[in-house]
Amino acid sequence: MFKFLETFMVVYRTHSFSLAAQQLFITQPTVSNQIKQLESQLHTELFERKSRRESIPTEAADILYKRSAKILDDWHDINTEIKDLQTNEQSHVRFGISQTVSRIMFAKIANQISVSDPTIHYDVMVSNSEGVLSQLEEYKIDLGIIEKPLVTQNVRRTSIGKDQLVKAGAPTGTWITREPGSGIGYYTEQYFREADIHPDRLIHVNNSGLIRRIVSTGVGQALLSSKDVPTGVEVQTLGTAFIRDFYLLIRDDDLDDPLLKTVAEIIKLVNQL
Known part of the structure; x- marks a missing residue:
C-alpha cells in the first residue's frame, strides 16, 4: 500500500505515467499496475487518461494526494520509532539541503550539532531549492535549508544567514549556471x-561543485558564492542586490516539535559564531 501511495504521488505531480516511471526508476507497466491496484482498493478512478503522455487527476485523487504525504510520514515515524527501540537512538532528523548549503554551510551545522547534542542522529538529502521544498511538503524530510526565496502555504521560512554572490570566471561569452x-x-x-x-552560450549543470571546476578552467563565467570561488579566478562583486539569504524551512504543524525546535536553535547559533 505505501509503495502504491509513493507512486501515486509522483504520477499526481507529473500528470504522466511515463515521467513517473522515469523518476521512480521502474517501468511504466509497473506504475500502471500499482495505480490500478490502488484504484481497485479505493473503488474509484484516480486519473483520467487524456493521452499516452497526460493523465489528469480526478477529485478523488485530489483528496488522496492531500492525505498521502501525512500517511507516509506517519509510516516513516512508526518505522523510525521501532528502529530506535532496537538501536537505542532517541532523536532522528531528516534534513533536506540545497547544493550551495551542502558546500559552504552544512559542515558547520553538523559540527555544532555534535557539540551541542551528540544524541541527535540525522540523515541529509541534497537537492535544489525547489526539490527541498517539495520533499518537505511531502513529509520526506523534517527540515529544509535553501537559498532561493520560495513561499508556500503551511511552511514557515526563517532567514538564518546571508551570502554574497559574485561574478566569477573569464568573460568568454559563455555562462555556466544551475538547472x-x-x-x-x-x-x-x-x-x-x-x-x-x-x-x-549557456551551459546548465546540476552540480555546484562541477560549475566551480568548469569556471576554474577558464571556460566562462558563473554566479558563485563569495565563499566558494576557486583560487586564482577573476571575481567581480555584484553589490548588495545580490546578497541572498539562507532560509530554514519547517512545516507549520512541526513548529512545536521539541526535537526540531532544538535543532533549529542549533542551526541559528551556527550563524552567530
Whole structure:
C-alpha cells in the first residue's frame, strides 16, 4: 500500500505515467499496475487518461494526494520509532539541503550539532531549492535549508544567514549556471535581466561543485558564492542586490516539535559564531 501511495504521488505531480516511471526508476507497466491496484482498493478512478503522455487527476485523487504525504510520514515515524527501540537512538532528523548549503554551510551545522547534542542522529538529502521544498511538503524530510526565496502555504521560512554572490570566471561569452528550480539558477536569471546580458552560450549543470571546476578552467563565467570561488579566478562583486539569504524551512504543524525546535536553535547559533 505505501509503495502504491509513493507512486501515486509522483504520477499526481507529473500528470504522466511515463515521467513517473522515469523518476521512480521502474517501468511504466509497473506504475500502471500499482495505480490500478490502488484504484481497485479505493473503488474509484484516480486519473483520467487524456493521452499516452497526460493523465489528469480526478477529485478523488485530489483528496488522496492531500492525505498521502501525512500517511507516509506517519509510516516513516512508526518505522523510525521501532528502529530506535532496537538501536537505542532517541532523536532522528531528516534534513533536506540545497547544493550551495551542502558546500559552504552544512559542515558547520553538523559540527555544532555534535557539540551541542551528540544524541541527535540525522540523515541529509541534497537537492535544489525547489526539490527541498517539495520533499518537505511531502513529509520526506523534517527540515529544509535553501537559498532561493520560495513561499508556500503551511511552511514557515526563517532567514538564518546571508551570502554574497559574485561574478566569477573569464568573460568568454559563455555562462555556466544551475538547472531551473535551483537558487543559483534563479539569481543568474535575475542578473541576466538586470544587466541585460544575452550569453553567446549557456551551459546548465546540476552540480555546484562541477560549475566551480568548469569556471576554474577558464571556460566562462558563473554566479558563485563569495565563499566558494576557486583560487586564482577573476571575481567581480555584484553589490548588495545580490546578497541572498539562507532560509530554514519547517512545516507549520512541526513548529512545536521539541526535537526540531532544538535543532533549529542549533542551526541559528551556527550563524552567530
